[in-house]
Amino acid sequence: MIARRFILHFPAAVADRPVVSRLAGEFKLDFNILRATIDPGNYGIMLLELTGAKEAMERGLEFLRQAGVSASQLDQQIHRDERRCVDCGACLGFCPARCFAAEAGSGRIAFDNGRCTACGQCLKACPRRAMELLL
Ligand code: SF4
Numbered sequence: 725m726i727a728r729r730f731i732l733h734f735p736a737a738v739a740d741r742p743v744v745s746r747l748a749g750e751f752k753l754d755f756n757i758l759r760a761t762i763d764p765g766n767y768g769i770m771l772l773e774l775t776g777a778k779e780a781m782e783r784g785l786e787f788l789r790q791a792g793v794s795a796s797q798l799d800q801q802i803h804r805d806e807r808r809c810v811d812c813g814a815c816l817g818f819c820p821a822r823c824f825a826a827e828a829g830s831g832r833i834a835f836d837n838g839r840c841t842a843c844g845q846c847l848k849a850c851p852r853r854a855m856e857l858l859l
């Protein structure tokens with residue numbers, strides 16, 4: 725059983741179709757809509773958490789692709805703008821996945837987005853707004 729968060733982009737042609745509910749019925753995936761802006765007949769964006777078997781999730785994502793809905797995994801969407809980061813360390817205590825670490829000697833704060841669960845805590849914690857969610 726795995727849990728993943730995705731950004732879904734709905735083109736106008738499918739914005740009013742119940743594609744997300746079919747993930748539960750046909751693919752036995754639990755879904756949690758964390759945020760959505762969908763205007764039937766227009767472009768839509770949804771932040772969605774899916775939980776289920778890995779194979780079922782892959783089949784569900786393929787179903788979305790074939791329906792014309794693009795899905796980007798959210799942990800790949802958290803980005804640090806290195807020009808803004810001043811290595812203050814404020815993010816160190818906020819990240820539950822320990823994506824940030826102080827590098828011995830250099831004074832730098834390293835960022836490893838491979839551990840990121842896209843919780844969004846660092847976006848609020850960073851005084852320089854160096855952490856960004858790419859949509
Ligand atoms: S809080 Fe922001 S500026 Fe400070 S180390 Fe973390 S990412 Fe860099």
Ligand code: SF4
Pocket residue numbers: 802818819820821822823839840841842843844845846847
């Ligand atoms: S989004 Fe959450 S898990 Fe990812 S780097 Fe920021 S605080 Fe850590």
